[in-house]
Amino acid sequence: MRIVTVGDNCMDVYLASGKAYPGGNPVNVAVYLKELGADSSYIGWVGNDQYGDQMIEAVQGKGVDTTFLAKKDGKTAVTHVELIDNDRRFGDYDEGVMAQFTLTDDELEFIHTHQLVHAGIWGHVEWYYPLFKQKGLLTAFDFSDQLEHGLVKTLPAFVDYSFFSYIKDDEYIRGFLKEVKKQGSRVAVATLGENGSIAYDGEQFYQCGVLEADVVDTMGAGDSFISGFIYGTLQGQSIQQCLTLGTKTAAKTIRYFGAW
Incomplete structure (x- = not known):
């Protein structure tokens, strides 16, 4: 099972x-997939600063392939985080060198040696998705909580597994997931925080609750859910089983500080 995150x-x-x-998101997903037993690679840019060195060392330490994790002149991206009742709240985000991120021909060739490619809404990778599909890759994409983003109208045509973050199972999210499916996604999935998760495959909705866990920090919970779902999918599991595996993977993540 070879998966690349970008x-x-x-x-x-x-x-x-x-x-x-x-x-x-892509880094976290690559790390969690490796922990689940997949062969994962990560492609991205860091700055030539202390944080860049720390990022490379940490990702390599988890056994993820970092052949194309490049160091560029400038700053590594930074997100400031507050914890309010053990729930993480994001503050200022400095994109650093990732603001100019593009893929080289060598990197595209490398991506095409994998079964599935995953990226997220802040990664500057959306332009490449038509090419990924043309090359026969399975694709996954995390739209996060940006349900009104312009990409929601254009990208699902090239995304097999579209992931979103919302708050509860209601009429709105069900209608929304139906629209995403109609645009071309194989399965549309939404994590619902403490209300579990829901998926739609064009025929029916699937639901999964959360597992009881001592919450230390919710950082990475959504990303670990995505990893579990993707892993289950590539193992040929049913959508219901994939939701369950995603839920179990997320339950481990919220028991410690930081994403991993």
Whole structure:
């Protein structure tokens, strides 16, 4: 099982403690997939600063292939994080060198040696999705909580597994997921925080609740859910089983500080 994640990374800097943890949706997904047993690679840019060195060392330490994790002149992306009742709240985000991110021909060739490619809404990778599909890759994309973003209208045609973040199972999210499916996604999925998750495949809705866990920090919960779902999918599991595996993977993540 070979999966490549592409795009944004950042150091999550907790304002209260000053501690910094590596993160960013594609990075987190690659790490969690490796922990689940997949062969994962990550492609992105970091700055030539201390945070860049820390990011490279941490991702390599998890066994993720970083052949195309490049160091560029400038700053590594940083997100400032506050914890309010153990729930993470994002503050200022400095994109650093990732603001100019593009893929080289060598990187595109490398991506095409994988079964599935995953990226997120802040990663500057959306332009490449028609090419990924043309090359026969399975595709996943995290739209986060940006349900009104312009990409929601154009990208699902090239995304097999579209992921969103919302608050509860209601009429709005069900209608929304139906629209995403209609645009071309194979399965449209929404995580609902403490209300679990929901998926739609064009025929029916699937639901999964959350597992009881001692919440220390919710950072990375959505990303670990995505990893579990993708892993289950490539193993040939049913959508219901994929939701369950995503939920179990997320339950582990919220028991410690930082994404991983």
